[in-house]
Amino acid sequence: MLLAILGRLKDREQASLLSKVGFRAAESATVLEFEEETLEAQKELLGKKVKAPIDAYRFLEKLPLDRMAYLLAESGQVRRAL
Numbered sequence: 001m002l003l004a005i006l007g008r009l010k011d012r013e014q015a016s017l018l019s020k021v022g023f024r025a026a027e028s029a030t031v032l033e034f035e036e037e038t039l040e041a042q043k044e045l046l047g048k049k050v051k052a053p054i055d056a057y058r059f060l061e062k063l064p065l066d067r068m069a070y071l072l073a074e075s076g077q078v079r080r081a082l
Contacts, residue, residue, distance in 0.1 A: 003035055003070070038067045045071075 006014045011032075018028040041063060050056050060068060 002031060006031070034067075034070070038070050041067055042071055 006017065009017065014032060015028055018031060023031065044050065045056065045059055050059050063071075
């Protein structure tokens, strides 16, 4: 939910908002890096190494639940936009 709120803000505005609501620097970094790291996982999932269903399963099995939920939520937005 936090990323949905922050998504419309510029990078500097995101960091400023997190600081104002009491996030420490390390916590802010975790939040701000989450989307980038998750999208890297998405690229890997869509890449050549994960073509077979079993490979996709093994990849997703290791993916943290919060990242998987984010990918599912974002993929739903893409489908609705089409």
